[in-house]
Amino acid sequence: MAKPPQPRQKQKQTALKPTTSQIPTPFIKAPPTLEPLLEQLDPAQVYITHIDRHPPDHKKQIFLIPVCLNAAIALLLLWRIYAAVPTYWAILQTLLGYTSSATVDVINTTRREQIWVIVQRTGMFALDFLLFRFIGVWPLTFFLERPCNPVLWRWQLGGFEKEEVVVRVSRGWGVEELMKGVKQGEENAFFKTRILPAIEAQFMRQKTGYLMMDRSWDLDFQVMLDAHTLVKQQKLGVKDVDKFVLATMEGVGWIAWQWETDSDVIEDRRKKIVLFKELLTKMGKEGLFFKWMEIVEDERDGDGGFSVEGQKKVAERVQKEFEKEGIDFEELSGSIGGLEELPAEGQ
Structure with missing residues (x-):
């Protein structure tokens, strides 16, 4: 069962009186109805919220693909660990000065054979490093990342629902890039290249929430769970978070743009x-x-x-x-x- 959402520690903000003229188009002051959710967000990030209304069966089919893929990768990694441990242990024993199956007889082997052993072991080290460094993180983050991960999100959500709150968070950029400088809001390059493509109508129709992660946006699974908890507690309405872009602005606080209404x-x-x-x-x-x-x-x-x-x-x-x-x-x-x-x- 999902834990009650805990508000994030708020950053200190300059006590300036907010004025509508400060807020760049198309944003407005965030409505009070969003306040329970805003308390869970990081003021340094930009967020996109919407309701995923794709059929539950469709969401299930989509989600099963990464589950199977990451499970297969995890099994591959476990097998590799099982198969490689004896080899690495033998090499370690040799390095410590003990004789093992990995010890090379430098007297009875040719220089060519010795070089070939070095090449083989270097290749093994390199491949194992690449495997665990770049591929191993996939199942690790999918199954074990904290405070929340895709599996834990689905588990605590109770499966697949008709209406699911999806919260995307900016990846590799944030409020600093969107709201600082001469051009802000819709005139900002990040607004045009990061936000608008992410809310394009066809993209929103075709993709389930889980498929919306890319190099510009990640999913905040913990906030998504928090949002559902707030909905169940009747502190937040489902429609209150549908199709919003959220950011903070110095002297104003949270600002919002609802790009499409009913x-x-x-x-x-x-x-x-x-x-x-x-x-x-x-x-x-x-x-x-x-x-x-x-x-x-x-x-x-x-x-x-x-x-x-x-x-x-x-x-x-x-x-x-x-x-x-x-x-x-x-x-x-x-x-x-x-x-x-x-x-x-x-x-």
Whole structure:
């Protein structure tokens, strides 16, 4: 069970009166609803929070890949240790002046044979160093890193949930690069090259939270657990942390940018549907649009939403109907940015 989140020790900040004019676009003063979560964050880092709503089964399939990979690497490393210990022990005995299986008879061996022994052992040392130094850290951090790691995160989370709080933290850069200097906020190079690509719409749709780690962003598994604990304690709402970029600013404190709200999503979806209808009308296939809407309504759940199975049925039925008219639905919908997210009831 996850432990109650403990606030991070706050850094001393200059007591300046915050003013809205100080905050660079598109950030604003962080809303009070985020305060319980902000207490868990490092003021020197930049964070991205959102809710991963991919189906639990999909998250499970994605997560099992690194589990199996790291388990296989761990077994390989354990086997290598088991196989190499006798050899290294024999070499150590030789270095200490004792005769062992690794001792080379310099009298009865040729110079060429002695050089070959040196080459073999040097190669073994080098390969083992590379194996444990660069590959060995993968299973080590995956299974044993503290205060939290991917396995512990999943274990304490209780598996795979429909809505999971994902917290990304800047890697190799932070507030110092984003908020210091003449250009801040959206004018800053780090904003354009690190933040905007990380919240790009297609990237957000395609990737589960676990797959969002890269050279610019890491996952803060402990904060993710803390966020879920706060949600269960009703100190934080799930929607309160959806699609935020968080940073600190001297004299202001925590600032936030919510790059997309529910109303933005609805409006964007509405525009896509209108454009989709216009494209079909120009092609003389307006009837397909109404057929698409009919299929969507047929497969809708009682609560107005869609199950994973329902979404699959919609995709299969729509594809068949469009193929009858000689139109590739995926290609057509892709030309307007995709219709992966089905319209909610009443839209």
